[in-house]
Amino acid sequence: MKPLIIITGKNGQLGWELSQLAPQFAEHFNFIFVDREELDLSNPASIPDFFAKYQPQYFISCGAYTAVDKAETERELCYNINAASVGVIAKECAAINCKLITISTDYVFDGNGTSPYLxxxxxxxxxxxxxxxxxGEDLAFANNPQTIVVRTSWVYSVHGANFVKTMLRLMKERESLNVVGDQIGSPTYxxxxxxxxxxxxxELEKGNEHYGYYHYSNDGVISWHDFAIAIKTNAGLNCQVSAIPTSAYPTPAKRPAYSVLDKTSIVADFGVKMVNWQVSLKKCMDLLLTSI
Incomplete structure (x- = not known):
């Protein structure tokens, strides 16, 4: 019988991309994709009932509260989804010997670094x-030693709301735009x-078992302004894009000034292939521009 993979956040950017990829792995794995209708992460107490119904071998936790600024005021909701529910999922996974992969963020760091975060x-x-x-990371490891945390940054996709799609829309609507130029990181398709x-x-299924923290983003280090210029160039638009400091664009939640992630271990332990951000941006934008 093929191992079962449960994936949360099926309507989010990553969950959707996994659903597009799943048919390529259908020979080796069964997949179930769920969203809040099937598994309500805002109600951690409901999670054991879900596990009573399904007995997965792998659980990929993509579902998250990602409204960074709203999180400053919607604290209980954000905590339940991003922390409490992850802890319960990890506990339920441990009870049935299920391996857990949970997605985290560069925002766990303060951004004061000058070299990629390990x-x-x-x-x-x-x-x-x-x-x-x-x-959520801490609770996952506390409740299930068979946990992999994959931190990522600046995620975008052809699906859902993201920086690339917002920039495309604004550049078509306006003659000029200001974009923060002093926050440095790496985009992730x-x-x-x-x-x-x-x-x-x-690799886990083959017996290549490693657990712990890992990082993944596309290769390359840029600012949000650099990213916007590349989007403009790929789309062939004429909007003037100017760099501004973070201080000129205040937000309810602080952002890290530097959030580049060191990806050495994910390559070494699992053989994950890295792709340059410019190559991936063009690939995504080619899909976006042909669908418009």
Missing amino acids: PNQTKQPLNYYGETKAI AADLASALMTIVT
């Missing part, structure tokens, strides 16, 4: 969203992250 570096989140993700996750699951 997976086991000290967590010091700047905002409540990052705090809940950090707690959700399709590439989905592929990396399936590489990890395939």
Whole structure:
């Protein structure tokens, strides 16, 4: 019987990309994709009933509260989804010997670094969203030693709301735009992250078992302004895009100034292939521009 993989957040960017990838792995795995209708992460007490119904061998936790600024005020909801529910999922996975992969964020770091953050570096989140993700990581490991945390950054996709699609829309509507130029990181095409996750699951199934913290993003280090310029260039638009400092664009939640992630271990342990951010952006934008 083929191993069963449960994936939460089926309507989010990463969950959707995994659903597009799943047919390529149908020979080796069964998949069930769920969203809040099937598994309500805002109600952690409901999670054991879900596990009573399904007995997966792998659980990929993509579902999350990601409204970073709203998290500052919607604290209980954010905590239940990003922290409490992850802890319960980990506990339920441990009870049936299910391997857990949970997705986390660069926002667990304070952004004061000057070199790529290592997976086991000290967590010091700047905002409540990052705090809940950090707690979720801790709860996952406390409740299930067979846990892999994959932190990522600046995620975008052809599906859902994201920076790339917002920039495309605004650049068509306006003659000029201001974009923050002093926050540095690496974009992640959700399709590439989905592929990396399936590489990890395939390696685990082969007996190549590693657990702990890992990082994944596309290769390359840029600012949000650099990212916007690349989007403009790929789309062939004429909007003037100017760089501004973070101080000129205040938000309820603080953002890390530097959130580049060190990806060495995910390559070494699982053979995950890295892709340059420019290559992936073009691939995504080619799909977006042909669908418009």
